[in-house]
Amino acid sequence: MDMTAPLSAVLADADLCVKCGLCLPHCPTYRLTPHEAEGPRGRIALAQGLLGGTLAASPVLAGHLDGCLSCRACEAVCPAKVPYGRILDATRTALATPQRTRLTRIMGVVLESPFLRMLVRFGLWLSSASLDRVSRSHRERSRPKAPAALRLLDYRPIVRRLRAVPAPVHGTVALFTGCVGDVAERDVLHDAIRLFRAAGVQAAIPPNQGCCGALHQHSGLADAAANRAMHNAETFARYDAVLPLATGCGATLRDLGRTAQDGTPALAPKVRDLCTALADALDAQPPQWQPRSLRVGIHTACTQSNVFGAKEAIRHLLARLPGVTLIDLAPESGCCGAAGTAFITQPAQAAALLQPKLDAAAEVDVIVSANIGCSLHFLAGLRGLGLRAPVLHPVSLLAQALPA
Numbered sequence: 001m002d003m004t005a006p007l008s009a010v011l012a013d014a015d016l017c018v019k020c021g022l023c024l025p026h027c028p029t030y031r032l033t034p035h036e037a038e039g040p041r042g043r044i045a046l047a048q049g050l051l052g053g054t055l056a057a058s059p060v061l062a063g064h065l066d067g068c069l070s071c072r073a074c075e076a077v078c079p080a081k082v083p084y085g086r087i088l089d090a091t092r093t094a095l096a097t098p099q100r101t102r103l104t105r106i107m108g109v110v111l112e113s114p115f116l117r118m119l120v121r122f123g124l125w126l127s128s129a130s131l132d133r134v135s136r137s138h139r140e141r142s143r144p145k146a147p148a149a150l151r152l153l154d155y156r157p158i159v160r161r162l163r164a165v166p167a168p169v170h171g172t173v174a175l176f177t178g179c180v181g182d183v184a185e186r187d188v189l190h191d192a193i194r195l196f197r198a199a200g201v202q203a204a205i206p207p208n209q210g211c212c213g214a215l216h217q218h219s220g221l222a223d224a225a226a227n228r229a230m231h232n233a234e235t236f237a238r239y240d241a242v243l244p245l246a247t248g249c250g251a252t253l254r255d256l257g258r259t260a261q262d263g264t265p266a267l268a269p270k271v272r273d274l275c276t277a278l279a280d281a282l283d284a285q286p287p288q289w290q291p292r293s294l295r296v297g298i299h300t301a302c303t304q305s306n307v308f309g310a311k312e313a314i315r316h317l318l319a320r321l322p323g324v325t326l327i328d329l330a331p332e333s334g335c336c337g338a339a340g341t342a343f344i345t346q347p348a349q350a351a352a353l354l355q356p357k358l359d360a361a362a363e364v365d366v367i368v369s370a371n372i373g374c375s376l377h378f379l380a381g382l383r384g385l386g387l388r389a390p391v392l393h394p395v396s397l398l399a400q401a402l403p404a
């Protein structure tokens with residue numbers, strides 16, 4: 001079932017819930033409140049009432065559903081395997097109005113316009129929030145750099161600048177950049193390509209790939225999300241492994257790309273966790289790593305843990321680095337609060353959820369996260385405390401240990 005699931009199928013999904021409550025201790029919003037309607041069991045009951053016609057849409061009902069972080073910690077632990085994410089998305093679609101989806105539609109226009117994306121990149125650079133900028137200040141770069149102003153103006157599609165990648169030795173993987181990856185994480189793309197090259201694998205960046213559709217999916221714009229899923233399925237049709245830079249994008253590619261359509265193979269089965277795929281490649285052909293003494297704080301995004309089932313992927317990837325100490329940042333507190341646009345729409349909740357992780361990060365030299373939304377949320381939180389610890393993609397931290 002994808003975004004256009006019939007109502008009867010969604011209600012059948014919801015009926016799988018036996019209201020046992022085993023998911024409640026794992027729900028970050030329930031733990032914060034704790035209020036039945038701020039937990040998965042309550043939200044499923046609200047969805048059943050709304051979709052079944054026994055409850056009317058209201059600001060209170062919508063507020064409880066909007067408060068959900070879509071972290072899917074509940075789904076991961078549910079013994080009845082209730083597909084909570086699908087139920088929530090269908091319910092948000094039922095609640096969608098032009099007013100409720102305005103922010104998503106504005107963000108969609110901005111992030112899908114090359115010119116406006118260039119302005120976003122400039123804004124991120126100015127505000128020091130750019131992961132590129134932070135990561136550059138943290139390491140010695142091996143490739144020549146243009147002056148900052150020229151780098152900002154260089155907005156050619158990144159694929160054109162990477163055509164000189166050597167022919168594959170052990171196969172080809174495709175990197176999914178989404179709409180934010182080549183705005184805020186261009187260096188991560190270069191680092192991923194360098195690492196795969198060291199493992200004898202070519203990493204391609206197919207042109208014309210588009211937004212994963214996550215913003216639209218989680219705002220109830222089902223048709224817009226489905227269109228983006230179809231576009232990406234066609235773009236990546238010839239690749240066997242699709243590796244998203246951000247785990248949040250990857251989760252959406254998996255959710256929306258379950259079925260083949262009109263001769264285009266389904267995308268979901270090909271989407272893998274980048275850290276896991278890279279670790280597999282490096283295990284097969286390990287490079288020599290440069291040792292360094294570093295305390296690394298690991299933040300595992302909800303999507304990496306609960307959708308990809310890759311809770312230990314960052315630790316497994318970075319454990320090969322000699323000299324580093326790996327510290328999980330308050331994993332028991334779950335979601336950091338970034339959660340798509342939740343850090344914008346629910347700032348108080350987002351700050352409360354981030355705090356235990358910031359406390360745990362007090363003694364680390366660097367924080368790693370494989371999801372751009374979490375990384376930006378961490379950066380903002382650290383800056384609010386006057387801390388300058390860099391936040392890197394684990395791929396970039398690993399690439400720093402490659403021989404020059």
Ligand code: SF4
Nearest residue numbers: 017018020021023078
């Ligand atoms: S979602 Fe699953 S764990 Fe939570 S109350 Fe329903 S059946 Fe129990």
Ligand code: SF4
Nearest residue numbers: 027068069071072074
């Ligand atoms: S997705 Fe996360 S925030 Fe939403 S109900 Fe489930 S555990 Fe709670």
